[in-house]
Amino acid sequence: MLDVTLLGTGGMMPLPNRHLTSLLVRLDGSSLLIDCGEGTQIALAKANLSPNPIDIILITHFHADHISGLIGLLLSMGNSDRREKITIVGPKDIEKVVSSLRIIAPQLPFKIEYIELKNEKGILNIGKYNIEYFKLKHKITCYGYSILVPRLPEFQLEKAKENNIPLKYWNKLQHGEIIYDKENEKTYKPSDVMGEEREGLKLTYLTDTRPVKIIEEMAKNANLFICEGMYGESDKDDNAKEYMHMTMKEAIKIGVKINPKEMWLTHYSPSEMKPQKYLEEFRRTLPQLFIPKDGWHKELKFED
């Protein structure tokens, strides 16, 4: 199960009732954070979530509204007794940028491992997380991310019995091991006890980009697609182009093409005082759309 909380929904600057866009994902007792603008640690506390279990922080890009809360968060993690290493992933120079910000937090009680992204797209396997990253189109280098949770095929008792697989190997085979049995000179494969491939979970998150082709490819088959929708008003198309952001309409156009199970907009302009007012109109085109407020939450579960 992937537990997803959209901590904030704002772009550019925090507002009294709207924190900057960031996402917390929880998986088996571990947390992963995407982006950390000023106030993210407050949004986390408001959602009754501890900063302590955050093992991975993914930064999309180095504009302040996506990273200016990082130092406060790291310090609060230290104060909440975090001692285990954390991994920070981001565009080229992520280590240089975080180190420069750490002039006001030179000492932390845990290690930081950095992963600098350089390719157009790729896959990272960090701990229990499978993370796809892909380059977007913004004023500066910016990445989108998908979190994938693969699902093992089902164990089939009948199949194991039919294939005469010794009981002692069932558990290992279920967990993907291939076993050679010397005594019988036989090789056993996971497929000897397991059923068909099963669909896993996919969460795709992206902000601060023009609507480029790679998004459709990378967000395909998402259970939840969280996408920038900076402006709802139609007279802001030029702003979106000039500052390289995406309007709600542009985001929804992508949503219609890839047809995710559910879609959330985020990263609203401070000029959009009530982004939810567009929901009814846009749902006529994309019924699975939401225009969340801060703290929006969902558990993504395997389908049965």
Place this chain on the structure above:
Amino acid sequence: MLDVTLLGTGGMMPLPNRHLTSLLVRLDGSSLLIDCGEGTQIALAKANLSPNPIDIILITHFHADHISGLIGLLLSMGNSDRREKITIVGPKDIEKVVSSLRIIAPQLPFKIEYIELKNEKGILNIGKYNIEYFKLKHKITCYGYSILVPRLPEFQLEKAKENNIPLKYWNKLQHGEIIYDKENEKTYKPSDVMGEEREGLKLTYLTDTRPVKIIEEMAKNANLFICEGMYGESDKDDNAKEYMHMTMKEAIKIGVKINPKEMWLTHYSPSEMKPQKYLEEFRRTLPQLFIPKDGWHKELKFED
């Protein structure tokens, strides 16, 4: 008139209902900010105050809870059309520290002038502000500040007439000029038209320090004395000593000695969930004491 707003009252880390300690002072259309931890710009917006008129930012020291919101604030000042130069004052290396943090905000639409404090104490005259600074005793170099608004003596019509001061000089003399009249070969002084010296306004602000002697000297005769009171619980005395902070009791002891017109505590530990619960007890010792919440506001006016 000095308009004073205590934007936040928290120490160490921001809480959902408590921003980090910072103070906004307004004087004749200009604002001065003391400290800027994470979320200060949100606290400012909550108090319905614009970041645009901030001409001076005083930083007490470089612990993150006092400066981590600076970059977000500077960016929001730019977004609110600030174009005039601002002055940032702080301990040695203030320019180096702010420049390092500006890795995520390299371009701002206004100039920053830095003033690095090096002495134990001193006076700065910046624009319309008279600022006294004085070194405190914390884990790292930390300064306290007083804002002084001098009051001109009263213009006395009768005195001007009695002294036969020509009408054309009255205005200049009122504003402190000394005038030599060639025709009459006479020198006119401000005291020829003005009454007695009058008491001005004094606001003293300090956090993150042990209770050292210099505080009594520098906060003497304050109209408003805002002072750290990190812990109310009596079992936190050792914490205060170890991390070089001040307990509420220690702060009040200073308050009793200098007897300011009004005293506010601030910079509460996150462990103090309801600092106001100590008010009744402490007011028995110091009746002019307040234990403010975020957004506490007062107008300091000349006495009549």
